[in-house]
Amino acid sequence: MSNAPDFSHWACPVPLRSYPTIVMGHGGGGKLSAELVEHLFAPAFRSAALDALGDAAVLELPAGRLAYSTDSFVVRPLFFPGGNIGALAINGTVNDLAMMGAQPCYLTVGMILEEGLPVAELGAIVEAMAAAAQTAGVEIVAGDTKVVDKGHGDGVYINTSGIGVIPADVQIAPNQARPGDVVIVSGEIGLHGIAILSVREGLEFGAPVASDCAPLNGLVAAMLAASRAIHVLRDPTRGGLAATLNEIAKASHVGIEYEERRLPVPEAVAAACDMLGMDPVHIANEGKLAAIVASDAADMVLEAMRRHPLGAQAAIIGRVVEQHPGVVVARTAIGGSRVVDMQVGEQLPRIC
Amino acid sequence: MKYLDEFRNPELARRLFDEIYAITTRPWAIMEVCGGQTHSIIRNGIDQLLPPQIELIHGPGCPVCVTPLELIDKALAIAARPEVIFCSFGDMLRVPGSGKDLFRVKSEGGDVRIVYSPLDAVRLAQANPTREVVFFGIGFETTAPANAMAVYQARQLGLRNFSMLVSHVLVPPAIAAIMESPDNRVQAFLAAGHVCSVMGTWEYEPLVARYHAPIVVTGFEPLDVLEGIRRTVLQLERGEARLDNAYARAVRPEGNVPAQRMLADVFEVTDRSWRGIGVIPQSGWRLSARYRDFDAEVRFAVQDIHTQESALCHSGEVLRGLLKPNQCPAFGKECTPRTPLGATMVSSEGACAAYYQYGRFVQLTGSEP
Numbered sequence: 001m002s003n004a005p006d007f008s009h010w011a012c013p014v015p016l017r018s019y020p021t022i023v024m025g026h027g028g029g030g031k032l033s034a035e036l037v038e039h040l041f042a043p044a045f046r047s048a049a050l051d052a053l054g055d056a057a058v059l060e061l062p063a064g065r066l067a068y069s070t071d072s073f074v075v076r077p078l079f080f081p082g083g084n085i086g087a088l089a090i091n092g093t094v095n096d097l098a099m100m101g102a103q104p105c106y107l108t109v110g111m112i113l114e115e116g117l118p119v120a121e122l123g124a125i126v127e128a129m130a131a132a133a134q135t136a137g138v139e140i141v142a143g144d145t146k147v148v149d150k151g152h153g154d155g156v157y158i159n160t161s162g163i164g165v166i167p168a169d170v171q172i173a174p175n176q177a178r179p180g181d182v183v184i185v186s187g188e189i190g191l192h193g194i195a196i197l198s199v200r201e202g203l204e205f206g207a208p209v210a211s212d213c214a215p216l217n218g219l220v221a222a223m224l225a226a227s228r229a230i231h232v233l234r235d236p237t238r239g240g241l242a243a244t245l246n247e248i249a250k251a252s253h254v255g256i257e258y259e260e261r262r263l264p265v266p267e268a269v270a271a272a273c274d275m276l277g278m279d280p281v282h283i284a285n286e287g288k289l290a291a292i293v294a295s296d297a298a299d300m301v302l303e304a305m306r307r308h309p310l311g312a313q314a315a316i317i318g319r320v321v322e323q324h325p326g327v328v329v330a331r332t333a334i335g336g337s338r339v340v341d342m343q344v345g346e347q348l349p350r351i352c
Numbered sequence: 353m354k355y356l357d358e359f360r361n362p363e364l365a366r367r368l369f370d371e372i373y374a375i376t377t378r379p380w381a382i383m384e385v386c387g388g389q390t391h392s393i394i395r396n397g398i399d400q401l402l403p404p405q406i407e408l409i410h411g412p413g414c415p416v417c418v419t420p421l422e423l424i425d426k427a428l429a430i431a432a433r434p435e436v437i438f439c440s441f442g443d444m445l446r447v448p449g450s451g452k453d454l455f456r457v458k459s460e461g462g463d464v465r466i467v468y469s470p471l472d473a474v475r476l477a478q479a480n481p482t483r484e485v486v487f488f489g490i491g492f493e494t495t496a497p498a499n500a501m502a503v504y505q506a507r508q509l510g511l512r513n514f515s516m517l518v519s520h521v522l523v524p525p526a527i528a529a530i531m532e533s534p535d536n537r538v539q540a541f542l543a544a545g546h547v548c549s550v551m552g553t554w555e556y557e558p559l560v561a562r563y564h565a566p567i568v569v570t571g572f573e574p575l576d577v578l579e580g581i582r583r584t585v586l587q588l589e590r591g592e593a594r595l596d597n598a599y600a601r602a603v604r605p606e607g608n609v610p611a612q613r614m615l616a617d618v619f620e621v622t623d624r625s626w627r628g629i630g631v632i633p634q635s636g637w638r639l640s641a642r643y644r645d646f647d648a649e650v651r652f653a654v655q656d657i658h659t660q661e662s663a664l665c666h667s668g669e670v671l672r673g674l675l676k677p678n679q680c681p682a683f684g685k686e687c688t689p690r691t692p693l694g695a696t697m698v699s700s701e702g703a704c705a706a707y708y709q710y711g712r713f714v715q716l717t718g719s720e721p
Contacts (some may be wrong), residue, residue: 201468261362276468277391334365334574336397338710 022117027147040123041143044130049106049141057141059106062165067102069093070161076154078121080199082191082210086125088286089158090132091215092237098217099233099289101172101224102164107133108142109160114153125156136215138162164217169228176231177252181320182298184291186219186305187313188212189241190269193283197272207268214287219310226304229297235289242281243342244290245328252292256328258318281330282343292320359573368578369401372585379405380588381537382581383530383673385523386492386544387414387701388572394706396574406585409537409673410706412526412629413544415491416443416699417671420625421659423519424449427488429654430517431462436652437480439473440488442466443699448692450660470502470516477506477514486648489516494546496520496637497611500618503639503646515648518638521624523547524555525635530672531563538673540588542570542580545599550615552607556595564593571599618643627695628668662687667694670703677707684708 025032042050049057073089090107097104109129113122133140191212198209216235223230232252236244241263249256265280273280287310293301298316305311328340384390390410393399399408412418428449431438438454445454445466458464463483467473470487477485489499499516506514523544530538543556548569556567566587570580580598587594597603617640624636639647664682669675677683677696687693689705696702 203468332396333360334362334396334398334401336401338395338397341709 020119022113022115022119022122022147024115024147024149026113027145033145036145037143040119040126041145044126045109045133045140045143046130047139047141049139050143057106057108059141059163061105061163064168065166067097067100067164067166068162069096070159071096072157072159074154074157075196077196077199078125078155080211081195081208083213083286084125084128085156085158086128087132087213088211089160090129090136090138091213091286093160093162094132094136094138094215094217095235095286095289097162097164098215098220099172099235100164100166101170101220101230101233102166103221104136104138104162104164104217106141107138107160107162109140109158110144111146111159112153112157113145113147114155115147115150117155122156125158132215136217167224170224172230172233174232174234174248174251175253177248177254177256177292177320178231178294179254179320179322180295181231181292182295182316183245183256183258183318183320184293184298184302184305184314184316185236185241185264186216186289186291186311187287188264188266188269189236189285189288190265190273190280190283192237192286193240194269194272196284197276203272203276209266209268209272212285212287214310216287216289216310219289219305219308222304222308222311223291223301226300227293227297229294230291230301231294232292233289236285238284239342240280240282240284241290242279242328242340245340246326246342248290248292249328250326252320253325255321255324255326256318257321257331258328259331261333262315262317264313264315281340295319359571359575361575364575365578368575368582372406372578372582373403375582375589376403376405376585377589379407380539380585381407381409381673382540382542382584382588383409383411383538384542384570384577385411385413385527386542386547386572387411387417387699387703388546389542389544389570389577390414390703390706391701392572392574392577394710396577397710398574398577402581406581408581410670410677410703411530411541411673412626412671413492413523414696414699414701414703415495415521416447417667417695417702418521418626418629419444419447419490419519419695420627421449421661422625422657423517425657425659426649426652426654427517428452428454428457429657430486430648430652431457431464432460433462433484433652435484437463437465437476437483437485438488439465439467439470439476439485441468441490443701444488444490446692447695447698448662450658470499471505474502474506474509474511474514477511478509481513483513484651485514486652487514487516489518489520492521492523492544492547493551493615494544494549496615496619497550497608500614503618503643504614506646507643515646515651516639517648518619519624520619520637521626522621522635522637523551524559525632526626527556527559527567528562529629529632529635531559531565533672535672535674538565540566540584541568542577542584543567545569545571545576545602548597548599548603548607550608550611552612553595553597553603553605554607560593560595566593567595569595569597569599569603571602626671628671630668662693665694667696667704670696677704680704 619637
């Protein structure tokens with residue numbers, strides 16, 4: 001697979017062509033800033049609130065509880081197999097809202113651009129954001145752009161914030177896991193982290209690995225339509241499934257046990273982890289969720305997940321127990337057991 | 353990874369466990385030499401499933417753990433120099449020197465980079481002719497051929513801005529040192545399979561004869577480790593002491609001869625200090641006279657190194673098999689992977705980190721096989 005992003009399809013709008021790269025003036029609030037908004041952001045995001053060009057978006061929201069979240073994205077490289085920072089920034093916040101059972105409605109976007117960033121790259125990122133927002137059914141209603149001196153950023157940093165509406169009878173939170181509940185993961189783990197590692201370090205692991213970057217709100221809606229006995233939802237991003245399960249075990253004061261052989265791990269991820277001395281449960285995902293579900297609803301929820309394209313390989317991997325509260329235990333393939341802790345910092349490749 | 357799944361098959365593992373139970377009649381203390389084996393044993397829970405008479409003693413075969421403090425302090429000093437790009441394998445970055453680690457040096461402005469191969473460091477030197485690229489060349493015989501190749505290539509390319517900080521260590525002298533220590537309890541060894549894939553098995557014949565201890569060349573997957581243990585116990589129970597190869601799919605008696613030739617050209621045997629253990633004569637490699645120009649210790653004459661080990665850390669006793677990690681008073685208290693006092697708490701191959709990471713500090717429930 002070629003790792004070089006392709007911008008050939010992207011045609012620069014006329015007024016932006018005089019500057020093929022971002023200059024300090026694009027963040028200065030003058031004509032260059034206005035051109036960026038008028039000819040790049042506004043046409044891509046197509047939002048009435050954005051088109052009004054006011055200082056703030058004015059929104060209508062249904063009554064009830066709101067979920068509200070923010071996240072910043074600093075990924076390097078900006079383009080990777082299976083996505084780019086733009087898609088990641090939209091899906092990341094959409095997924096954070098979805099993990100509370102909310103239907104995401106509105107997003108804001110803050111961008112910090114590094115002087116010298118090719119406008120074609122920015123264009124491709126903005127188009128990916130627009131496409132991801134459309135797929136997730138959310139509207140981008142406000143934004144801001146700043147430019148920093150060359151050498152003071154990695155091309156683009158993006159912050160997104162979002163608001164979603166939680167249906168009245170949904171009670172999903174990290175502290176809701178109960179002994180007896182089952183643990184479900186929505187599909188193959190480890191893809192995003194290994195995809196990023198493979199392009200960042202130029203490593204190849206036999207088969208090419210693409211990020212699983214995707215919006216999960218549709219899958220969550222399908223799960224909630226099947227049953228309201230979903231107690232916890234988390235998307236295992238940085239820190240991987242191990243961090244997510246540990247957070248749930250601690251927040252709910254319960255133990256969690258899972259079977260290693262039930263974990264859906266793609267062969268390429270397993271091979272990469274074996275080679276580098278890493279563990280798939282510590283690798284980041286961007287389009288997967290872990291669900292803690294009441295045991296009598298588990299089959300129904302699993303069925304609903306498997307009918308959705310993003311949950312086709314969903315699997316029950318373990319259960320919530322009363323014992324060892326706050327601790328996650330894996331049953332190993334050969335029948336041993338081990339505690340699965342969070343990583344201290346970044347996962348470091350072993351020497352041999 | 354089909355070929356690996358075969359060596360993790362639960363049914364076959366069960367059969368090997370059954371055989372080991374059937375042949376074990378007395379207590380035995382077996383040392384797995386290599387940190388990779390320690391990692392596999394703890395990660396798969398093998399030690400919990402063995403007969404209670406069999407004690408696995410975790411050996412000094414974690415290269416990160418035994419790299420001497422003085423050399424880590426030298427690495428920290430060299431990495432802090434503005435002209436230097438300091439390249440290392442990932443798990444060296446968190447190893448505590450006297451007061452700080454390479455991550456600290458990086459945050460203070462040092463150009464410290466994780467590489468996956470020493471040849472990446474050679475390429476960095478080519479791409480950055482105005483900078484000094486230094487590679488931290490540590491490890492046992494396993495990593496040595498790639499490091500030797502990097503120095504060899506740098507010389508072929510005429511690179512004047514590449515050097516290596518070398519702290520290579522060798523398995524056979526460590527086995528001898530353990531057997532000769534007065535408080536030794538080890539009765540047999542699982543030899544490190546990947547070391548033997550490079551060096552062959554002939555180095556171990558004299559050790560078997562001299563110490564009358566079985567040595568079984570063993571791999572790293574669960575079934576490999578179990579087969580190594582089974583063959584070792586079989587010898588111990590029969591009162592035999594032979595060299596046996598339980599990892600024949602990777603290890604030939606003569607080893608990798610071209611690699612050995614490269615090693616003999618680039619390195620020469622030297623006395624080496626092992627962190628937590630002390631100096632073992634003729635137990636390591638340094639760059640040979642032909643390649644001395646590429647020795648970072650020569651190029652950067654680092655002075656004023658005053659090492660200071662943590663007074664609370666018992667990693668030396670852990671490395672010699674005298675103490676289990678969780679028997680150390682600082683284990684899980686002052687010393688955790690987040691605040692490591694010794695190197696054995698850093699690398700995932702380090703016995704202390706393996707114990708901590710895989711939970712030897714909590715009582716597990718329902719852990720029957």
